[in-house]
Amino acid sequence: MKTSKSNKNKMLFALLAGILYAISGLIQIVAGFGLEIGLTDALFIPADIFGGFILLVIGSVFLFGVKELNEGLNEGVAYVYVGIILALIFAGIYVLVIGANALEAYVILSDDFEGWTPLDDMKPGIYIAIIPLIAYFSWKSKMSLARGYLDE
């Protein structure tokens, strides 16, 4: 079975997103176990095993899509779309967490949040999501649940 051109684009996108998510997830897990990797501060990578696990899951979904598309299974696009949705959902969760913490720091003036800035909660789960966000807007019409069927 031949891979159509639009599927090829999706495959390349999923490959990029998959690798980015999987790697930053792995770094986050490694850092969570206490091993320091030089980049963690510069890239806002927190030492967070669970957070890393989530990024790894999102990455794996994308990479699964790459695998199926590569085998010529058009249905592999499902993984790409779901990967995009997952990436956006979790980015949304992280943004809400920042919001809640901002409330603590600026409104409640809680002691635990003295000197907190939004950058403290910046993480790859937020900024890498820009890539799937762009993808979402360019393929938005194809991802609607209301359409009922996915043709491509």
Next chain:
Amino acid sequence: MFEVLPLIMMPEGVEGKVVEIRAGKGLLRRLTEMGFTENSVVKILSTNRGSLIVTINNCKYALGKGMAMKIMVKRDL
């Protein structure tokens, strides 16, 4: 040669004759009112998820698959 099979098992676009409706009284009456009587000619236009579109006596109906299981038709081989 012919075989008798539930309507649901009929391939699309092939004509068959109703031989029996294996349903209780109420369902039987409903189907009879729709035109599913013995020897009437029935054809599946398309199968969809959940239901199928059939023509019987030139009328088109959407039929639940469960119901279509209960209509036995005869087709020539």
Next chain:
Amino acid sequence: MVTKKITVALAGNPNVGKTTIFNAITGARQHVGNWPGVTVEKKIGIRNYKDFEIEVVDLPGTYSLTAYSIDEIVARDYIIEERPDVVVQIVDATNLERNLYLTTQMMELGSKVVIALNMSDLAEQKGDIIFKEKMEEFLEIPVVKTVGSKSIGIDRLLDEIIKEAVKGPHHEHEIGYGNKAEKKINELENIINNDNVLSKKYPLRWLSVKLLEGDENILQKIEGSSIAGQVKKLLETADLEDYEAVMADKRYDSINAMLPQMCLRCVKKLTVSDMIDRVFTNKYLGLPIFLAFMWGAFELTFTMATPFMDLIDIVFGWVAGFVAEKIEIQWLASLIADGIIGGVGSVLIFVPNIFILFFLLSILEGSGYLARAAFIMDKLMYSIGLQGKSFIPMLMGFGCSVPAIMATRTIEDEKDRLITILVTPFMSCGARLPVYVLLAGTFFGKDAGSVIFAIYVLGILAAIISAKLFRNTILKGDPAPFIMELPPYRIPTLKASAIHMWDKGSMYLKKAGTIILFGVIFVWLLASLPWGVEYGSKDSFVGVIGHILEPLVAPLGFDWQIAVALIFGFIAKEIVVGSLGVLYGVGEDEEALSTSLIDEPSIYALNALGLMVFTLLYMPCVATIGVIRKESGSWKWTVFAIVYSTVFAWIMAFTIFQAGTYLGYGI
């Protein structure tokens, strides 16, 4: 060598290659006769394979197992009455959907089924891609690809047959017929269960389903039994014609939900829901994605709730202070400030948590994901004697047992539901955490994190052990088969989720307003009476009770103050911390409490560990008991829950303290 005998029935639609498979298995050793009383041909063949003598009976080819043709009745009666060890259904791989209808009926008969996916070479030529593993996963039936005409896959089929035959009872997915029909099925099951003859001879659910479908043949079978009259009466009130069609449709609905996952090209177009399910029920990704969602929900619940909890804390603190200052009559000020405001406040503080958790769960439910989550967890839960749907309440139990127990409503099976209700309180709820934080932080220093984690694990183990125990003793039976229903995905609306959240959350609020208020005043009275004693001192009633209870808790290494703190903990478990503060005379400031606990000779690492374990396991708080009563609908089970958990807690704390002392970890 001893050969063991296995009987196998071959079933399947007409023209699926049943005869070729039969010949391929048995070769020349066949015997042809008639089924008793009818002119339907009966073929029996024998095959020796490995240590087994396999008798193969070829059933007439049928499209379904209703009672409208002799073929169907013969096939059906053989399976039910002769009970072959294994039923092999030959499935035409080129026409999966139509063949699966029979499969769903076989499953209902409760027989062990092995699917021979015949003509799989033709299907592959046609371009169908059938995922054998997915089929096995969805149906919980072993599947073997065969090509009867070339004798391919026959040995593997025989291997699977033997494996199934020697295997113990099995677990299967079943068709759900929707609430209305399920209710009637349940009622019928209860009636039939009273008849010893029928309930032994026939699968209960199957019999009820057939009765509801108005199956004449089955009606004849129950004629003359002790419950015939009752069944008839029940059936008269139901519109059977309706059920008959609806139930047949439901079988197709279930097949349609599974089909696109098992075979990509078998449906013309995959819906978006099918596509999403390919990812969410993926063998490798399904569970991790589910865990990720759960983690996200909890992360969101706790961080989003924190500012609101702080706010509530501030408001209540302020109000309590204000009251204490303004009200001159001292006992009244104490009642309102210490008792009512303090007590209700400590419960209300969880309202943001509960509302947010409910909101997120409504979103997951409304989107259709929760049904998939139950599916993903089903296998795991079955191994501990519960079903997939029990997982959600148990998970919610980490937040608060009250909404968790309310969430058991989605479990239809009474026994499954009751067991879930009974074990859910063992999942360590948020209110218990402050107790661990204080005690572990004080006595275990840098190992505090590991100790707390171990306590959580102990809670999970307690739930698992109890579930197994109940399943094997007081609530015998197998968990109900998980019912296959995968509603299409939808984008949940904000409004519906908000309404759902309010419905559930306000129930909790009402409880905080009634039962808890009552309990709080009660405990306050115990702590303040008789007149003039210091609040919670050893002369107060609660002190007296503490002293009475002391001999009971002494083997656990607890003194009367701890006994009193545990009584207070009955209102809400986090109160244990505050009460210890009051009782050891330092107030509720945690740091001061921590240092004073170190100096306190009557509490030390070993009995602190015991206290944490006891707090984890002993009787649920008053709000939880309230919902257990409401959800189980019986005081008997409520009392049982209280006694069981307290005894369990006592035994665990006793073991820890005595073993620890023996090993020299005492003072």
